[in-house]
Amino acid sequence: MTIMDQDRLKKFATDRRGNVAMTLALAAVPLFATVGGAVDFHRASRDAAELQGAFDAAALAGVRQAALGDAAVKQTAQRHIDGHLSGHLKSYPVAIETSDGGKTVRIRTDGATMPTSILGVIGMPTLNVVAKSAATSTTFHTVTSAKPIMAELDPEAGDYNRMYVYCFDKSRQNHADFGRSQMTAIADNAGTKYNFNMPACKQGETISYRLYNVRNARTKPLLWDNATPGTLIPNNPADWASPWSNNLSYNYYSDTTLTAGVPTHNFTNAVPILETVICDNLGQCKAKGQGGIIPEGKNRTPQQATKACEPGKFMYFGWEDRPPGYGWTDGDYDDIRVIVECPKVSSTATTVVRLIE
Known part of the structure; x- marks a missing residue:
């Protein structure tokens, strides 16, 4: 190896001009997942909040019909949900349960999931959407x-x-x-x-x-x-x-x-x-x-x-x-x-x- 070749090898070993690009490339994946994931989580949280509000109102409306029995309570709660949810929110599966002759009603999402836009890139194609409410009617x-x-x-x-x-x-x-x-x-x-x-x-x-x-x-x-x-x-x-x-x-x-x-x-x-x-x-x-x-x-x-x-x-x-x-x-x-x-x-x-x- 000539003296010139040795000098070129030393310069290559000490050259740092490509490090920033490599670092950014390596950091891009988690950064993309974090920012994009925040968007998906916000969407899931927003859906859960809207469902929660509808469930609370439906539960209260349902138990007001407790004197008419379980079927009337469930029907009232379901109608209230159907009338107050729109768009993709209607696609979430919902369970309505009553007890004590309709004096208590519980409403919850039943295995509800939301497709993600960004998190799917890192192996999370869906997020769970959880909302639940319960109301009771007491006569004094x-x-x-x-x-x-x-x-x-x-x-x-x-x-x-x-x-x-x-x-x-x-x-x-x-x-x-x-x-x-x-x-x-x-x-x-x-x-x-x-x-x-x-x-x-x-x-x-x-x-x-x-x-x-x-x-x-x-x-x-x-x-x-x-x-x-x-x-x-x-x-x-x-x-x-x-x-x-x-x-x-x-x-x-x-x-x-x-x-x-x-x-x-x-x-x-x-x-x-x-x-x-x-x-x-x-x-x-x-x-x-x-x-x-x-x-x-x-x-x-x-x-x-x-x-x-x-x-x-x-x-x-x-x-x-x-x-x-x-x-x-x-x-x-x-x-x-x-x-x-x-x-x-x-x-x-x-x-x-x-x-x-």
Whole structure:
């Protein structure tokens, strides 16, 4: 090899003038796939978003027909989809499923794929298009009892008494409100006039009553809402020693439940504070001495209704403001008298439709 040949070989080995072109050529493939792939992914994402909007609207429209059954829900949902998708979006396979008699509907793409324009070059001929929606229809029934025909509290009693009505839900009795809601004052023995509406109890709730009692305070208004809460202690000597000096307050919640329509009152410690009697007519809901059927007398065991309150009849509630066994009481169960007409109950239904997926 001559000296000239050696020089030419050295120059060739150190020449870099073609490197940029080679680098660009090698980088072109992934760069092309990245930019082109972004276009394909954007198209798939756009299609999924349009399908999602149509599915949500169709699911809500479908479950609004839940009262007509599964077939009507599916048909409504399908019509809504057909009417709101256009062009290539109509070609995507869609599955519509219902459950619970049409109260729940689920709509989803069923193996939907979109042909790619660019990604096919690198072996990705399609992209999955995923959209899904679900909606449910829930009907809430509310029951509103009529106002009591009579709510009388003995104006001569030494204690201050206030009567409330509320809704009780046994399934929520471990919650912060003990399952008691819509607490509404209806009467007291101080002559207060209460302008009120009866609570509207939801399905699973029962109209219940609360007695708020402040010992020896009927003539002491400052104590009615500020008395120190007391604790009921069976056969507490202190309650018997000075029954007229105690100004503590006590609450008695009936927390009523129904079994085959028969009310069961669940007072704490099962205090015997309430008497219930079913009257065939309003005239019967008077004391026996007045020609009615309501028991009379002191220091007696209160009567309890054992049948459901039927249409046309009346329920009598007679309260003793101091339960026997917890201090002095006369046990006559007429300190508070409430009469409610049995059938005067109005029921309303509210249907709520909502997306759940």
